[in-house]
Amino acid sequence: MIKSLCVYCGSNFNGDPQLKSAVESLAKIMVQNNIKLVFGGGSVGVMGLIADAVLENGGEAIGVIPQFLMDKEVGHKGLTEMIVTENMHQRKQKMADLSDAFLILPGGFGTLEEFFEVLTWLQLGLHKKPIGVLNVNGFYNPLFMQMDVMVEQRFLKPINRSLVINEAEPAKMIELMNAFEAEPDDVWFKDRNLI
Numbered sequence: 001m002i003k004s005l006c007v008y009c010g011s012n013f014n015g016d017p018q019l020k021s022a023v024e025s026l027a028k029i030m031v032q033n034n035i036k037l038v039f040g041g042g043s044v045g046v047m048g049l050i051a052d053a054v055l056e057n058g059g060e061a062i063g064v065i066p067q068f069l070m071d072k073e074v075g076h077k078g079l080t081e082m083i084v085t086e087n088m089h090q091r092k093q094k095m096a097d098l099s100d101a102f103l104i105l106p107g108g109f110g111t112l113e114e115f116f117e118v119l120t121w122l123q124l125g126l127h128k129k130p131i132g133v134l135n136v137n138g139f140y141n142p143l144f145m146q147m148d149v150m151v152e153q154r155f156l157k158p159i160n161r162s163l164v165i166n167e168a169e170p171a172k173m174i175e176l177m178n179a180f181e182a183e184p185d186d187v188w189f190k191d192r193n194l195i
Contacts, residue, residue, distance in 0.1 A: 001178055002130075004036040004062075006099035008114040009046035010107030011074070019106060020049060022136045026103075026170035027053030033174060038098045040091070041065030041083075043076040046105055051076050064095045092117065101130045101177045106139045122182060123160050130180035132165035132173050140166070159185045 013019075027050060030037060037054045040047050041063025051061045060080040066087050069075065075082060085091045096102075096118060104115045121127050133140050144166055150156035163182065167173040 002033075002035055002100045002174065004038050004099050004101075005030060005177075006038040006095050006102045006118075007050055007105060008102065008107065008111050009039070009050060009105035010111055011040075011042050011045040011047055012108065013045045013049060014106075016106075016137070019046070019136050019139075022134060022168075022170060023049045023105070024053050026050065026134065026173075027057050027059065029170050029174055030054060031057040031059035035174070036060040036062060036080075038062050038064065038095050040095070041076055041079070042069070042074050044074055046107065048076065050105070051079065055079070062098060064091050064098070066091050096121075096127070099129065101132070101180075103173065103177075104131070104133045104140075106136060112143075119164065122163055123185075128182040130165060130177040130182075131163065132167060132177050134170065134173055135166050135168045137168075157185050159183060 023046065031054060037050060037059065039051060039061065042048060042065065043051070051063070054061045055078060063076050063079045063082045064085060065075050065082065066085050070084055083094060085094055092114060102118045104111060119131055122129070122131060135141065147156065147161050151158050151161050165173065165176045165180065167176055
């Protein structure tokens with residue numbers, strides 16, 4: 001069972017009421033299931049929304065932020081714990097080490113970079129933790145379409161494409177993550193032609 005969930009999300013918020021509602025629902029479900037939030041430590045954007053919602057519901061929120069972002073005064077002031085790292089690489093490693101699973105919410109370049117890093121680690125067998133995409137309003141549908149193109153064009157094996165949980169409902173997402181068993185194809189590097 002998941003006890004700590006790393007949430008990757010935007011440092012911006014586009015004002016979408018459905019996204020705000022999904023974040024609030026996710027926070028309630030996390031607290032009800034005694035799941036700690038591990039996130040990037042920011043007080044702004046979707047990051048701030050999820051942290052505030054978890055804390056307001058009586059849950060725990062652990063932020064991990066590099067010093068240069070603390071210096072810009074974007075660090076959340078009311079967290080259960082704030083861990084300050086020297087750089088972005090240490091931040092990502094610490095967040096991964098503290099978490100039982102990874103969840104991607106809408107965001108920009110940074111969110112996608114974090115998503116693909118932990119997904120690549122899963123494909124390589126460096127961890128066996130579930131990775132979910134909370135696909136609110138189909139925000140990530142084009143991304144999943146691109147993954148399907150990668151499979152069709154034989155740059156990605158279907159078994160590795162299936163490592164990502166695609167779900168829009170927070171309660172169902174937590175249920176699927178708790179039931180997840182990783183089965184990456186560890187011979188990808190031997191089968192260079194992907195046929």
